[in-house]
Amino acid sequence: MTAPTWTDTRQAIYTRLDSQLTADVWSPKAPQNAQGESSTPFPYVVVVQATEVPWNTSGTRGAEFVVQIDGFARSGAGQSSEQVIASLHSSVREALEYFTLTIANATWVDTEFETMSLGWSDEGKTRRFISIYRITLDGTS
16 A cells, blocks of 8 residues: 655645746745845745645555645735735635645545634735645555
């Protein structure tokens, strides 16, 4: 029996977001300049990390991945940073929630949005969301 891996799961998430968003998508982090600020244009999304929990059945070894996805935005094009971050979060959620991911050695079961929090980064210049998704996969037998 083969269990799904985080590497394959992260690649499937990255591929899906990259194909659906106009924002840049990074994993595990966006490029940084010498002062520690992002050197990528805003807005952008980062597939940050995951926690894996076994989700085994009688004949397969599956996994649940609790995945953190962060979004970063600044004001621009006549929109406030709050408008840009809200739109970015909605786009990420529409791209992932309940969408069938194609992952090696696994059958996708579900992708559920769990939570999102808003905050600020870069001393208040950048609006940020932190979102959590639960992806359930059944392994191949």
